[in-house]
Amino acid sequence: SIGLLAAPPVHELPPSLAPSRLAELRAQSISAWFGKHQVLDRVSLTMPAGIVTALIGPSGCGKSTFLRILNRMHELVPSAALAGEVLLDGQDIYDPSRRLTQARRDIGMVFQKPNPFPAMSIKENVLAGLKLTGVRASSSDKDQLVEESLTKAGLWREVRDRLGAPGGGLSGGQQQRLCIARSLAVRPRVLLMDEPCSALDPTSTRVIEETMTELAREVTIVIVTHNMQQAARVSQQCAFFLASQGTPGVIVEHGDTQAMFQSPQDERTAAYVGGRF
Numbered sequence: 276s277i278g279l280l281a282a283p284p285v286h287e288l289p290p291s292l293a294p295s296r297l298a299e300l301r302a303q304s305i306s307a308w309f310g311k312h313q314v315l316d317r318v319s320l321t322m323p324a325g326i327v328t329a330l331i332g333p334s335g336c337g338k339s340t341f342l343r344i345l346n347r348m349h350e351l352v353p354s355a356a357l358a359g360e361v362l363l364d365g366q367d368i369y370d371p372s373r374r375l376t377q378a379r380r381d382i383g384m385v386f387q388k389p390n391p392f393p394a395m396s397i398k399e400n401v402l403a404g405l406k407l408t409g410v411r412a413s414s415s416d417k418d419q420l421v422e423e424s425l426t427k428a429g430l431w432r433e434v435r436d437r438l439g440a441p442g443g444g445l446s447g448g449q450q451q452r453l454c455i456a457r458s459l460a461v462r463p464r465v466l467l468m469d470e471p472c473s474a475l476d477p478t479s480t481r482v483i484e485e486t487m488t489e490l491a492r493e494v495t496i497v498i499v500t501h502n503m504q505q506a507a508r509v510s511q512q513c514a515f516f517l518a519s520q521g522t523p524g525v526i527v528e529h530g531d532t533q534a535m536f537q538s539p540q541d542e543r544t545a546a547y548v549g550g551r552f
């Protein structure tokens with residue numbers, strides 16, 4: 276029967292996003308490989324609760340790999356290897372006694388290309404995250420969750436009258452906000468976003484940036500962006516990744532975003548934020 280395929284939903288829905296659930300994410304000496312190719316070399320970064328951290332740097336320097344390591348997606352690649360630790364409020368998310376679905380509930384991810392389930396309704400899309408991570412919720416909780424998640428994603432007012440319409444019928448920017456709502460439905464403590472606006476028009480980008488600023492009060496946010504103006508607008512902390520010819524990616528410099536853009540300490544950071552490479 277179908278019941279054999281799906282794990283039973285056993286986890287209770289956590290309380291609504293609250294300051295007490297704010298969590299610090301800390302990467303300690305992360306190195307990563309694909310086969311023999313090392314792509315990150317001892318990268319450490321603390322991503323504090325309640326702020327947006329932006330990861331910037333040229334393409335290929337390991338930003339997406341680092342982000343995927345932060346919610347255990349790296350280990351899904353057969354050739355991938357990893358050293359170091361990722362701590363969520365001091366607890367190692369790779370601890371063998373912690374299940375993968377636990378990491379998925381705590382730490383959500385949004386990708387560059389919006390990926391809602393196109394044939395599913397808007398409401399079903401929001402609730403899909405519960406199913407995938409085994410979270411149990413009553414029907415009335417579900418209705419409340421749908422409204423809460425869509426509101427936090429900045430999409431509620433646009434779709435409240437057509438929750439049964441297919442997710443695939445929305446515009447690109449709306450689809451991305453639907454994906455954000457889907458991530459928020461399990462009430463995560465961290466939201467990772469990999470170039471979430473790169474495929475969107477400026478208006479949709481603006482809406483999502485405003486959403487992020489609001490969300491950061493309740494969820495720790497880490498965003499990869501190649502858009503420096505965006506990093507300046509949305510983040511309070513910034514980390515500059517770089518992989519020089521043949522060497523794996525490292526964090527060259529990190530710190531307060533405004534300070535880093537106005538007076539970078541490393542000449543390579545200065546060259547990058549100054550648009551010189």
Ligand code: ADP
Pocket residue numbers: 309314332333334335336337338339340341352
């Ligand atoms: P960024 O997001 O900064 O552009 P990535 O993390 O995507 O960088 O890539 C870093 C390096 O890892 C690149 O050299 C890329 O080719 C390699 N890489 C990324 N994903 C894989 C994979 N699944 N298998 C093999 N190599 C990969």
Ligand code: MG
Pocket residue numbers: 338339340469499
């Ligand atoms: Mg990338």
